Amino acid sequence: MYSLDDTITAISSPIGEGGIGIVKMSGPGVLPILQGLFAPGKASTQNGRSWQPASHHLYHGHIVDPETQETADEVLVSFMKAPHTYTRQDVGEINCHGGIVASRRVLELTLRSGARLASPGEMTLRAFLFGRLDLAQAEAVLDVVRAKTEAGLRVAVEQLGGSLSEQIRDVRTELVQVLAYLEARIDFSEDEIPERDITAPLLSVAATLEQLIESADQGMIYRQGIRGAIVGRPNVGKSSLLNRLLRTSRAIVTPIPGTTRDTLEETVNLHGIPLVLVDTAGIADSQDLVEKLGVERSRQALASADMAMLVIDAKEPVQDADREIAGLIGSKPAILVINKIDLPLEAKTEDLLPGARRVELSALTGEGLEELEEAIVQLVFSGEVLASEMPLVTNPRHKQALQDALQNVQSAMEANSVGTPVDLIAIDVTAAVNALGEITGETATEDLLEVIFSEFCVGK
Ligand SMILES: Nc1nc2c(ncn2[C@@H]2O[C@H](COP(=O)(O)OP(=O)(O)OP(=O)(O)O)[C@@H](O)[C@H]2O)c(=O)[nH]1
Ligand SMILES: [Mg+2]
Incomplete structure (x- = not known):
């Protein structure tokens, strides 16, 4: 080909x-x-x-x-x-x-x-086919080109340098050694090959794989960023909040409800996280055709977002419309934003989004904005930023391969513990070795290569 x-x-x-x-x-x-x-x-x-x-x-x-x-x-x-x-x-x-x-x-x-x-x-x-780079490194080339923040770039450059590949190869080597032993046991009699414990190496491999998989949630955020939808009734200050977070006057703001009619997206760098902010049309019952379509888009934007900011107006009592939008958010990670605190407050005791953090702010004066930004970071990383020496997994394809490998390692351990014949255990271990090889490219198919490289730009 x-x-x-x-x-x-x-x-x-x-x-x-x-x-x-x-x-x-x-x-x-x-x-x-x-x-x-x-x-x-x-x-x-x-x-x-x-x-x-x-x-x-x-x-x-x-x-x-x-x-x-x-x-x-x-x-x-x-x-x-x-x-x-x-x-x-x-x-x-x-x-x-x-x-x-x-x-x-x-x-x-x-x-x-x-x-x-x-x-x-x-x-x-x-470069990949001639062995200059392995597959994970080749993919990192694209990540470097596309990095949206410094932090994202750092992770991509590390992967390009081979930190992830090295880790994967170490684990794979451990598995290959187990496999070599199992195959020897298949081919030779028991007195020729002394029995060896394979539980310990499999356990150690599984632990490493688990750690790598765990790092993926954070790693993928650095690479791809997250989408945050700003939703709420008309006129509560969604567009004003977008402008504040972007620090430019991107969206039109007026006192007229229904100002924003279409969704609008911009990316900000929030402490290294590429955050795609989506401003939406205020969700309300409307007879106007354009507004209706806008509301439909708001719903879609909310559905495809990773997190939501539900904006309500501090000077007005909570309304059915607010509750309805809270219902649309459902269990999606969200923050309740009580906007316009520069105005006289209405006492708000209602828990619109149970369990969600509430941040009071004024999009007009900027008061409380930092608290919101910090709340977003906390929500995204659930408060913990990984501090291990492990390379971060940033690519969903790698995560999937690691999960496949882990599953096979676990099934090999299970099989081993109940005394399954070695040739069957060897099948699981082989599958795990191959799954890891897909990350670095040793076992990648042509189809996979085509999918990966078609994403690149011409000239790279
Ligand atoms: N006093 C005060 N006014 C605000 C604040 N935030 C927004 N406003 C005003 O509220 C009005 C509506 O603001 P927008 O940002 O357009 O509200 P929106 O939610 O985007 O409205 P739609 O696009 O119609 O859904 C404007 O007159 C803003 O100036 C605030 O924190 N304090
Ligand atoms: Mg608006």
């Missing part, structure tokens, strides 16, 4: 106007293509047929169309000889002086010179 011996090319810089654009190539044809296009030195239009670059050096010159002798752009070019490169193949980078138009032209010239347009993630796929 994947060809590895041709030369791929792509624009690696983001689409849009920028100071530079980077065209990146990987494969055996990189040097001849560069020699055909690059004219080294000042104002030269002679392409560098005999140009012999030193590896990992930067050269100044021009890209010249070999057919028309027209100069495409002034560039900096580097040639990186295999195997000390990102893909472990020869890699060439052309830093175009101009923006997107120039880099497009240079890209076209590389295509005309025999390179093929890289598919999304194909450079990283090559």
